[in-house]
Structure formats: structure tokens, C-alpha cells
Amino acid sequence: MPISTYQVKSFAFVVREGSISGAARRLGVSQSAVSQHISNLEATMGAQVLIRGRDGVALTPVGQDLFQLADEYASLDQRIEERLRGHAALDRGHLTIIANAPQPALSLIARYADGYPNVSIDFTLFDWSSAMQRLQERRVDIAVITEPAASRELYIRPITQSRYVCYARRDDDFAQRPVVHLRDVADRTLILPEPGSLTQRVVSKALADHGVVPRRLVTMTSFPVMKEAILEGVGVGLFLSASSVSERSLCEVAVPELDQVFTTCAVVPKHKLGLRVIKSFLDVLADSRA
Structure with missing residues (x-):
């Protein structure tokens, strides 16, 4: 049985979207149609390409070998469709x-x-x-x-380019200073993004290089959550400047030890x-x- 374009596109979109339901939504077809295309693809190849689980799908070694080509094919197919439809x-x-x-x-x-x-x-x-x-x-x-x-x-x-700054609530004494040094956060609760972020790596290295250990370190999932925590008075944060729209109740204060441009x-x-x-x-x- 020859492999069809529908099977290849379905496979590519399932991996892109992380689920059969997501691929069906993007392709404008039913979930059962996508599942059938994947089953037919695996039957033709004689090997499993996806592992289905509660958290979505994962690629098998065979699927990993196929996905790059399938993804390029799906993009090329989209370009052809755009050209034909004008x-x-x-x-x-x-x-x-x-x-x-x-x-x-x-x-x-x-x-x-x-x-x-x-x-x-x-x-x-x-x-x-x-x-x-x-x-x-x-x-x-x-x-x-x-x-x-x-x-x-x-x-x-x-x-754009930016530097790391200290985010503090406007009624915090840090907000009244022209600069905040890393040593100043030693007696404060410091809010950082979770491990895996660029900020976590940059700030943790800078703290270690200057021998600074914050009184308490709190990690958050993303900057919007950090921002809310700072506004609630949980602590102060170190993050890249202009990472969010300006907020009247929030100040950005320069940190001399974090002068590298990113x-x-x-x-x-x-x-x-x-x-x-x-x-x-x-x-x-x-x-x-x-």
C-alpha cells in the first residue's frame, strides 16, 4: 500500500500540535480521520511511529527519522496550496x-x-x-x-536589546534607589523564573560570582506570575527590562553587576x-x- 500525502501531513501535524485532536483541528478533519491516517502509515511502514499517552504523543525512533522529512513535506504542501489559491x-x-x-x-x-x-x-x-x-x-x-x-x-x-533589572513594587524602598546592587538582595525574598530559563542561569551565576545568597528564593513558572507575585508583595525579582507592558505599581531599577546586553x-x-x-x-x- 503506497503512503498517501494525507498520512504524511497527519503525522506531521500530530507531532507539531502534540495531539491527534490538535492535528484534526488544524487540518479541518475529524480525529478519527487523523487516527486512521496514522494507523495506515504505520501499517504501510511496518513500524510504530507514535506512542500515544495521557499527556499526548511521543515519537518512536522510527518516527524521529521520519518527522523531519514529513514536516518539510507539510510546509512545502502549504506553500503549494498558497500558490495555487493565490x-x-x-x-x-x-x-x-x-x-x-x-x-x-x-x-x-x-x-x-x-x-x-x-x-x-x-x-x-x-x-x-x-x-x-x-x-x-x-x-x-x-x-x-x-x-x-x-x-x-x-x-x-x-x-531588541535589554539588560537585567530589579523589579520592585513602587512602595518598596528599592524603588526609591537609582541602582540596586546584588548584595542588596541578600536580606530579601528573590523571585526568579523556574529552572530551564535563561534568567535562572544568568542570575544564579551572578549571585554565585558575587557570593550573594538571598534570604529566600522563590521560583515561578513565567514572568507574568513573577509580576503578580511582586505586586502582591512576595518579594523582588530580577528579569530583563521591558519584558512586560509598563505597570504604574511596578518599577525597574538598574543592577550594576548585571550590565551585559542580551x-x-x-x-x-x-x-x-x-x-x-x-x-x-x-x-x-x-x-x-x-
């Missing part, structure tokens, strides 16, 4: 975007949504390590992340660069920088 106005489409902080990703998404209202967007925050892993696994269209790891398979375009970039798997929906997003990025 999506000059992008009257439909879909983007999966991830980031390791709300900004500047959300500002770019807002600009893009204004110009292309018919393109649907899935947006999720991940720590730096998880974001890079999803890029390497080809499970995302665009990532907006700080200091991405270079790869021949990734297209990287710089967006670059946040838009990252796209190179085989997706030919897609019109990707090009349109990069055009919006170029316009916003201009």
Missing part, C-alpha cells in the same frame, strides 16, 4: 508563536493581528530551554526568544521561510523596527 491577501492562515517573555512578542502579535485579522494565532510562553527544544523539534512556526542558540536550521532576526530575536525554522504567513509576520517585524 493567498495574496492572506484571507486565512495559522501561526504558532512561542516566547520566553510577554514582550516584545505580544506587541508584534498585536501589530500583526491588525494587519492580518483572518490569520489565527496560537501563543504560549515557555522557558528558554523548552522554547529551544520546540524549535529543534519543529513544533513551532515562530519563536521570540532571548539569545537563541545558533543553528544552521534556524533563521534568526534580532528584535538580544531578543525572532527565530524561524528555515524550511518555513517560504510560507507567505511567515513572510508577512517578518514584514510586520521589519516595519515595527523601522
Whole structure:
């Protein structure tokens, strides 16, 4: 039995979306249809390509060998469809975007949504390590992340640069200072993102280098949660400046020991660069920088 294009596309989208239901939604077909395509693909290959579990799907070794080609095929198929349908106005489409902080990703998404209202967007925050892993696994269209790891398979375009600062509530005494030194946090509760984040690595190294041990260390899943914790008076946080929209009750204070500049970039798997929906997003990025 020959392998059909439907089987290959279904396989690629199941891996991209992490579930059969997600692939069915993206492809506009039933879950049973996707399941049948995967079953037929495995029967034709004579090997299992996916392991189904409660938390989604995982690739078998055979599936890992197949996925890169299947993903490239699905992207090429999308480009062909765009060309045939003439999506000059992008009257439909879909983007999966991830980031390791709300900004500047959300500002770019807002600009893009204004110009292309018919393109649907899935947006999720991940720590730096998880974001890079999803890029390497080809499970995302665009990532907006700080200091991405270079790869021949990734297209990287710089967006903005920033330094680490201390976030404190406006009524905190830190907010009244021109700078906050790392030694100043020794008597405070310090809020950081969870392990796997760039911030966790950078700040932990800086604290160790300067012999600073905070009185209490609290880890949070993402910057929005950190921000809420700081506003609630849990403690102070160290994070990249301008990671969120400005907040009257929150201050950013310079930290002299954290003076290194970090670059946040838009990252796209190179085989997706030919897609019109990707090009349109990069055009919006170029316009916003201009």
C-alpha cells in the first residue's frame, strides 16, 4: 500500500500540535480521520511511529527519522496550496508563536493581528530551554526568544536589546534607589523564573560570582506570575527590562553587576521561510523596527 500525502501531513501535524485532536483541528478533519491516517502509515511502514499517552504523543525512533522529512513535506504542501489559491491577501492562515517573555512578542502579535485579522494565532510562553527544544523539534512556526542558540536550521532576526533589572513594587524602598546592587538582595525574598530559563542561569551565576545568597528564593513558572507575585508583595525579582507592558505599581531599577546586553530575536525554522504567513509576520517585524 503506497503512503498517501494525507498520512504524511497527519503525522506531521500530530507531532507539531502534540495531539491527534490538535492535528484534526488544524487540518479541518475529524480525529478519527487523523487516527486512521496514522494507523495506515504505520501499517504501510511496518513500524510504530507514535506512542500515544495521557499527556499526548511521543515519537518512536522510527518516527524521529521520519518527522523531519514529513514536516518539510507539510510546509512545502502549504506553500503549494498558497500558490495555487493565490493567498495574496492572506484571507486565512495559522501561526504558532512561542516566547520566553510577554514582550516584545505580544506587541508584534498585536501589530500583526491588525494587519492580518483572518490569520489565527496560537501563543504560549515557555522557558528558554523548552522554547529551544520546540524549535529543534519543529513544533513551532515562530519563536521570540532571548539569545537563541545558533543553528544552521534556524533563521534568526534580532528584535531588541535589554539588560537585567530589579523589579520592585513602587512602595518598596528599592524603588526609591537609582541602582540596586546584588548584595542588596541578600536580606530579601528573590523571585526568579523556574529552572530551564535563561534568567535562572544568568542570575544564579551572578549571585554565585558575587557570593550573594538571598534570604529566600522563590521560583515561578513565567514572568507574568513573577509580576503578580511582586505586586502582591512576595518579594523582588530580577528579569530583563521591558519584558512586560509598563505597570504604574511596578518599577525597574538598574543592577550594576548585571550590565551585559542580551538580544531578543525572532527565530524561524528555515524550511518555513517560504510560507507567505511567515513572510508577512517578518514584514510586520521589519516595519515595527523601522
